[in-house]
Amino acid sequence: MSEDVVRVTDLTRRYKDVTALDTISLTFRKDRIYGLLGRNGAGKTTLMSVLTAQGFPSDGTVEVFGEDPYENEAVLRRLCFIRESQKYPDNFTPAQAFRAASLFFEGWDQEFALRLAEDFQLPQKRQIKKLSRGQLSAVGIIIGLASRAELTFFDEPYLGLDAVARHLFYDHLVRDYAEHPRTVVLSSHLIDEVANLLEHVVVIDRGRIIMNDDAEAVRGSAVTVSGPAGVVASFVSGREVLFEERLMNTASVSVRAQLSVAERREAAELGLTLGQVSLQQLVVHASLAHSGGGMAASQAAMSAFEAEFTEVSR
Amino acid sequence: MIDDSGPIFLQIAALIENDIVSGALPEEGQVPSTNEFAQFYRINPATAAKGVNTLVDEGILYKRRGIGMFVAAGARDRLLGRRRDDFRAQFVQPLCMEADKLGISRGELLAMLTAALDGAGPEDALNTDVVSTRGRQHHE
Incomplete structure (x- = not known):
């Protein structure tokens, strides 16, 4: 069996009158890539802070590599947390930040860091405070990758990075992970972009876990049925409707279902078209449903929600 | 892709x-x-x-x-056999259904197929989209 790197039991984190995490239990297994997804303010960063001992549990227990991470140097050296707005000492240059990281992380690969800096076109001798937002993000990504920490958290690591640079990050992540397997927790709004990199998906909403599943299982859990409205309606009747769209007499309805070969054939014979529902749509639906939407979320709410999810911070 | x-x-x-x-x-x-x-x-x-x-x-x-x-040895023949079985469901049936919807008669359809078979050189035949979906379910 694979070994658990993180084990969280009934974790609650309260700030004055806000419960940021509400009796969360989860495990992260060794050498997997996890997606930690959810809306802004859902509790993702709070969870990562507690796991990296930058915040404490109000209640419940947290074990990282089998131990309490708090003030535990042996544990902290094995993990790396790249925050959305990672801070560095004011007068540091990227080269100095890499040097500091090399002293802390046992698995640091300086040659890899330099190669990444070149790929991201990062000026290494410029003071970090004079870097652009995107270059600052690149510093964090390089440290996160080159540290090769056994447990690496990336919390929205791409602020200010354009699509080209983000894909550079995804390419390097897959390649380096394949050669040096480790546990990676990637928190992202850009679900469509990262979906194929993830092995497992954890979705948090308002401090609670609302989805914790294998990414492929989530992807295969729903299907979109399109065609003449009446035919679609009778085909999907009795199934849980996730969302639906209608234009004149044509309907497109997404239902929770794994269709059998016979059902697929029947759909084809009825003139219906079957399509897959993306991981992002399923995550958005789960969040909407948890926020107390109706049975089937209206398409307008869905779009607004998806826009919020995919909004790229500039 | x-x-x-x-x-x-x-x-x-x-x-x-x-x-x-x-x-x-x-x-x-x-x-x-x-x-x-x-x-x-x-x-x-x-x-x-x-x-x-x-x-x-x-x-x-x-x-x-x-x-x-x-x-594996024999893999290609086995895949071909499976794809031939799927061919009817994936291509022939939808073709007939669409023809019916458009009011194309049996004779017209057969004539079109014959013409396509006669007219289509090996070039065209190769260019048809062979990236088919797998004709079976994901079994879990």
Whole structure:
């Protein structure tokens, strides 16, 4: 069996009158890539802070590599947390930040860091405070990758990075992970972009876990049925409707279902078209449903929600 | 390429099958490693491995310990047999249904098919989209 790197039991984190995490239990297994997804303010960063001992549990227990991470140097050296707005000492240059990281992380690969800096076109001798937002993000990504920490958290690591640079990050992540397997927790709004990199998906909403599943299982859990409205309606009747769209007499309805070969054939014979529902749509639906939407979320709410999810911070 | 049309591991399996059917991956030839698939398609290596292992379970690929993954003898014929079975459901039936919808008569349809068969050179035949969806379900 694979070994658990993180084990969280009934974790609650309260700030004055806000419960940021509400009796969360989860495990992260060794050498997997996890997606930690959810809306802004859902509790993702709070969870990562507690796991990296930058915040404490109000209640419940947290074990990282089998131990309490708090003030535990042996544990902290094995993990790396790249925050959305990672801070560095004011007068540091990227080269100095890499040097500091090399002293802390046992698995640091300086040659890899330099190669990444070149790929991201990062000026290494410029003071970090004079870097652009995107270059600052690149510093964090390089440290996160080159540290090769056994447990690496990336919390929205791409602020200010354009699509080209983000894909550079995804390419390097897959390649380096394949050669040096480790546990990676990637928190992202850009679900469509990262979906194929993830092995497992954890979705948090308002401090609670609302989805914790294998990414492929989530992807295969729903299907979109399109065609003449009446035919679609009778085909999907009795199934849980996730969302639906209608234009004149044509309907497109997404239902929770794994269709059998016979059902697929029947759909084809009825003139219906079957399509897959993306991981992002399923995550958005789960969040909407948890926020107390109706049975089937209206398409307008869905779009607004998806826009919020995919909004790229500039 | 990988799209939203279904579980990724099935798409990987289908891509490998296509290469076996087309001859790009010969029998007893070595298949790229799961890491190579992961990097090329930018997907999780575990997912790529699941796709490859699906074909190992079906006897289409086999493992040589410490060396890699190879195409089994007879794999192409077996895939061709399966695809021929699927051909009716995937292509012929929809063709007939669409013809019926458009009011194309049996005679007209047969004439069109004959003309297409006569007129289509090997070039055109090769250009038809062979990237079919896998004609079976993801069994879990």
